[in-house]
Amino acid sequence: MSEADQMIKQVVLSHNDLPTAWYNIVPDLPARVPPSLHPQTLEPLTPDDLLPLLPSGIVEQEFSEQRWIEIPDQVRELYQIWRPSPMYRATRLERALDTPAKIYFKYEGVSPAGSHKPNTAVPQAYYAVRDGVKRLTSETGAGQWGSALSFAGALFGLEVTVYMVRASYNQKPYRKMLMHTWGATVFSSPTDRTEAGRAVLAADPDSPGSIGIAISEAVQDALSRDDTRFALGSISNNVLLHQTVIGLEAKKQLEIFGDYPDVVIGCVGGGSGYAGLSYPFISDMLTGTRTGTRFVAVEPDACPSLTRGTYAYDYPDTASLGPVLPMYTLGHGFMPAPIHAGGLRHHGSSPTMGILVEHGHIRPRSYSQNEVFDAAVRFARTEGFVMAPESAHAIRGAIDEALAAKETGEQRVILTHVSGHGHFDMAAYELFLAGTLEDHVPTSQQIEKALADLPDAKVSA
């Protein structure tokens, strides 16, 4: 890009540039994904095991080894409500950091639900309706996923029931109201509506809840009615592949900017947002099309599954109801502190990401709450957007990459994402500005204790 074009901050694509297929990384991975296991028998899971829980189209994708999966026309039409999403160069942040690096960020806060989550909520609702399903249940941490599913449910005329982690339910009342506006029903989890919830409440009536508990509740609720299925917001491979529209668009947009990333850095809870951004670029590396790009996954100190967890088989939920997955985990009994990046409070992360971390292709890093809010405020005051605390992990990482490039004088090209806006997280910003946002770091004993309870199945090397 010439000097004359330096003032270009944003590249938008038209509806014609919307991807026509999702990218599935499974066939390109450096090793086969170990099979998921049945939660009771610990035998390899079959599609039939999942059909009572998930729409058939989703089950098919979950087991798919096809590289490209066509996006249905109706889903592409609905994607147009917020896609293609904009890509920005953070010129003002670069100047403030006085770095030779270029920072590009893909902005997903433009969706009606405020994050990347509708990228998968809409296809999940689509496949549910195709099967004649009337209702979807789900968990939500910070409320981003629950909002996305409520939005998708409204578009398809589906009932939606959301189990929202109590810590977030109390921190973010507006998120609940947003879901109501789209017609969803929202419960503060743990509830007394499910066996899983009642068991948690019996042990600790003041439990702040966790994504793992909320998943257990939503699964039990879904299994209790024939017309109901469950929708998961992250971790599953079908969710991750839906999210690749982000990275596929980003690639086209970076081409228009005339760049290719030296580092792709993003935030990871279950891993779907970062997979969506990075997998189309990791594909270039795995297939030998490109070399030299680094991939960095950022998580909170308080829930450090990739940096301090173990690569092992574990349940995705607290009550051990979900399929046993090969993943980086802190143990399904791990109870993360009620930090404001509620969307990153899950003890495990996605199986495909586990393989990429295990093989050294993705390198994890973690930050404290204060470190990430500091980055978020700096970003708001230079680039304008006020982001979700989850996204702030990515931006903190990008800032550190840019500062490292300044040390060496390197013209590093950094690609990152702002996975959602922070309009429902203002109370946390206010605490940070007042200097009263607490940091939480789990003790090694806490993690060891949770890991002691892993299911009796080893991931083969």
Place this chain on the structure above:
Amino acid sequence: MSEADQMIKQVVLSHNDLPTAWYNIVPDLPARVPPSLHPQTLEPLTPDDLLPLLPSGIVEQEFSEQRWIEIPDQVRELYQIWRPSPMYRATRLERALDTPAKIYFKYEGVSPAGSHKPNTAVPQAYYAVRDGVKRLTSETGAGQWGSALSFAGALFGLEVTVYMVRASYNQKPYRKMLMHTWGATVFSSPTDRTEAGRAVLAADPDSPGSIGIAISEAVQDALSRDDTRFALGSISNNVLLHQTVIGLEAKKQLEIFGDYPDVVIGCVGGGSGYAGLSYPFISDMLTGTRTGTRFVAVEPDACPSLTRGTYAYDYPDTASLGPVLPMYTLGHGFMPAPIHAGGLRHHGSSPTMGILVEHGHIRPRSYSQNEVFDAAVRFARTEGFVMAPESAHAIRGAIDEALAAKETGEQRVILTHVSGHGHFDMAAYELFLAGTLEDHVPTSQQIEKALADLPDAKVSA
């Protein structure tokens, strides 16, 4: 547009399509705008009168009779953070209404501050910095304008002090926190920091405040320091002309859709958002390029300046500090009920809009709170976006236009706007969904009483 293209919902423009000049309607109006008057002498206002209060570039534009005013490069660069904004066809709402009408909406909720207000906040901050100003003060109703100015202040390194109407300050705590995140100082108005505020509090310590009171406070604060100027979020012609980027973009986008509006309908408080959308189309009518388009301005029943007010000289603020303006007004002593569309709680509206209403070119209409929230929820559940209560007035109007077209079977093309998102207005949605949102209609006596206090100057016919 062919049947094959029917699935196109959104037209995005690239940075190359950003307007290079703002449109000033003044030279094209059917009558000269009567001069604004000095608040004490009631003599025609001169540029020198305004220089202690406003940046010189803004004063120049306020008196300009040039049709096109070039947008400075730095402002265009910053506009790229959220502009060109998207234009949608509300296909799903059309289907739900079963109408032959086409509904297009320009969406301004993509800006970091969440509304169209940064379109003028950024140039106002730009011209302030050009004069060496260090601080800007302003009023805000719902908080949209205060947020926009705080955002612009952060981009330019300007201090920002916002007087936020108490009713909104209490209804929308997150708005205040958003302004803090951009580094602004926010006070609940009326305050005891200014003479104007103290006078109101002395008469009524529980005053919910009003935009008129907050303007008085911000003006007094600005005049108290040499390094400080005042920034107004609506009403002034310079503000309205900045907003025409909306309509200029909309015209290009409608061309791509292959349409021209039969009706342009929007919400009006001070009038800047609707002027921004409509003036480039009204220009076509005034200059004879196009005929047959109707222009409809929608306001709340609770603050009906265009539908029930008088066209007269009046002060823009409660304490009679601002320039006396020829406008539709309910009287500067009118105290609107604390409705949730706080941005529409001003007793008057813009002088140029006054002329257009007086000449029958713009027709006003009003709705109750429940009518507009009903439209907003219907929109959220079809088109996805959750909008500000202000914007819901526009959408309610657009829905009624579409339903009228259904009666007659007419293929009417409706252009409207969603001037901002409703992420900070969720409490009002929750009240509406619970059926406990109150409606407010002022009595004729209330309006008569306020109008009795007009300044002693007549608008010549």
